[in-house]
Amino acid sequence: MKAYRLGPLLADSGDILAKLNQGITVITGNQRLAHVLHQHFDQAAVAGDAKPWLTPDILPWNSWLQRLWEEALISGAFSEFGRLLTPYQERAIWQEMIASDLSFQPMSRTAFQVQKAWQLLQEWCLPQNESIFQYNDDSRLFWKWQSFFQRICRQKGWLSIACLPDQLRHCFAREALQAPNELVLTGFDELTPQQSVLLETLDRLGCKVQWLQLKPKNSQIARITSADNRQEAILMARWVRQKLEHHPEAQIGIVVPELSSHREVVTHALDEILIPQIFHPGHSNQERPYNVSLGKSLGAFPLITVTLKLLELFKPTISLQDVSLLLHxxxxxxxxxxxxxxxLLDVRLRETGEPRVSLDTLHYHASKTNRSYACAVLEKKFDMLRTWLQTCPRKDHPGQWVQHFAQLLKTVGWLEGYRLSSDEYQTVEAWHALLAELATLDWVTGEISWSAALSQLGQMTGERIFQPQTGVAPVQVLGPLEAHGMQFDHLWIMGLHDGVWPPSPQPNPFIPLPLQRKNELPHSSEQRELSVTRRLTQRIITSADEVIVSYPQRNGEEALRPSPMIKDFPSLAVESLLVSKIVSWRDTVHRSAQLSEWLHDPAPSLAQTTTSGGSRIFKLQAACPFRAFAELRLGAGPLGGIQIGLNAMARGNLLHRIMEKVWDRLDSHEQLVALPDTQLSTLVLDQINAAITEIAPHYPQTFTRRFRAMEADRLHRQVLSWLDLEKNRLPFRVIEKEKKYEWVVGTLNIQLKVDRIDEIADGCRLIIDYKTGEAKASQWFGDRPDEPQLPLYSLISTENLAGMAFAQVRAGQMAFSGVTIEEGILPGVKSHEKLPQTREIGDWPQVLAHWRAILERLGDSFCRGEAAVDPKQYPATCTYCTLQPLCRINELTLLDEADAEAGDKGNES
Ligand code: SF4
Incomplete structure (x- = not known):
């Protein structure tokens, strides 16, 4: 059935107010218009003489239906229905039905789409004929599910809200409900067949139904083009400010087709230009002169995001990211x-290297009273929570889960001692209302688990669009549909490019497409979108005296074109548009910048020359003195990253420990080669298991049984492969493993831990350092060596040192990389005479002396407080450094470029 058009009558707002004054019910197409009409009525009443006045009867369509349902229920007209299902209850029924259908793999929005299809089926009075729904798999499934849904509803006496208009129509027709004398509809672009039939029935029963639309204004329209949507929003905000400066009483509308996606850009621009002081600390709650029609999902409000995360504490573990959110x-x-x-507790938890954290772990770290990250209040709350969780059932009804959720929040001190702002207060009220809705699922679900209840709640908070109420504001930011029934003095319609206006069709996947197109269902075809958009555009552009339409030319790299709906409007140059010249807060800050001369200003010298940091001091000082200073003296550094499985440091530590244990048992090359392969394999596996047993308690979430087996297998293959390489060496004995040294380098006293020292046949020593990543001896050279660790270790034993090498224990790339005093000491390692970098320096003692000089210079400069922002090789050195916000290297580079440009210009002139 096609939409019946009652045929709107043109009226002005005075006509609608007159109807309200006569006590006639006015039904609006949306909630917002009902709110605005209430405001207009009150203002008119205040301005007039009639005081006090009666509350006008204005309500949106769905609220009117709901009111009729209650009247019908009281009058006994609905004896066959016990309950009217709420949308959430209906969704829960669809979800359960879909989940129990093993022939289908649902996606996250399947239930939503199915529910929408059911609603369309009723609203557009589509033929309920099984053969039509044999169109494809999705429509066949939908037919099956909707038949089942109808059967359940019949058995239980439930009424779907989508069927309510039809049932009310029957009530009116058999006079079980009394038809009103008169009704006024306003703010509707079209009526669905279901609405039309209901209204026709009322009409036949003597009710005078009028559909009023505001008379169009004779508008002045201009088209503006902006570079991008940010510039478009700023220009719009300046224009709004200019209007308000000259006509504070003006009613201004901003219409944005994709308001949900552009909300942040638009509101930020309005804040920046209309109320720049809002960016001052402590002013963020200032009242805004604008109102946004479209709220955000309740779950997107920080207060609710945190609340939902708190409820996840019921799970055995929660992600480190969520823990971080709670701690802050x-x-x-x-x-x-x-x-x-x-x-600091957040930092500590990240250091543990586990991506998920249990409540016990949280409690354990929070209770470390001798640590800077101890949190006494939190520890007490977590302790109480652990006790309470033991008494909490595993399964319960949704209404009971609401009680449990409340108890959990109370136990952890949710909002305890926190002063809510007005917006937050309303957010909490909305949260409680939603919990009450969750409790009503008792009717439709049985006992469910905590995670199922939480998942329902999460879905409901995601779908509930919420907007804290604000006072009357002169500027209204609206979507095209909400602008219906409203008129303005000035109106700006923005973002009108051809990608969104008209929008692309989005037919419902569960209703056969030919059926949707034949009945002209919303979003079913391009023709339908085009005609609706044309009608909407015409209505919106005639709702104000002055109208600006605009579009951005680019969205990132994508070039955009104006919508065909606006391309014929006269274009206006941006320069000709009257806008406020106010300087934005951002520009004010930039313009107030004063350059001061930068002097060489080293940090204070180290008060004590004994310091921690080991070989990293030299590595960082060589790479960038500022980085060494910031990381090692200021303690600046990034928060630990979150990684699945063991992080690189833990893997490295584990390998070191395994190697230490293996050489504890083997001791020498002679024993290694003498041991049969099977025994060697068992020995290595035993040491791996022993090392994992030591390390696993530090990573309780990571070392599951399966992960442990996989890691042991990987390491077993890796270590055996490495030992094959060691078998090919000349005889040696491992004389030191993971030994700590205290050493003096220039003026610096440091501690070093050397992975391994071998003694070879002539009594000389080899220093070996294990690496799980790629390692090259070529990184040891130059005034600023990238890897000074082994040259540093060489200082420990220069007398009888035969060489140093990285042992690269890496699958498929097992190798030594280093330098030795003679050829052949280590497989694949060249002697100092053959390695180009050492040959240039001189003989072996000269090579060692050269390293000593370089390392002493680096150590001394660190001690003296040399902390210049001087990366060895910009930008490569900075690529993996996270200190850019602190060292501001990027700004220095920009200044250098500006200087160079100025120099070039000077030379040209
Ligand atoms: S980002 Fe570059 S310049 Fe800045 S501290 Fe790191 S290495 Fe140095």
Missing amino acids: SPFIAGWEQESSARA
């Missing part, structure tokens, strides 16, 4: 006194 949240008791300690 002010909504949990004790945050004011513990915020610093909680930040």
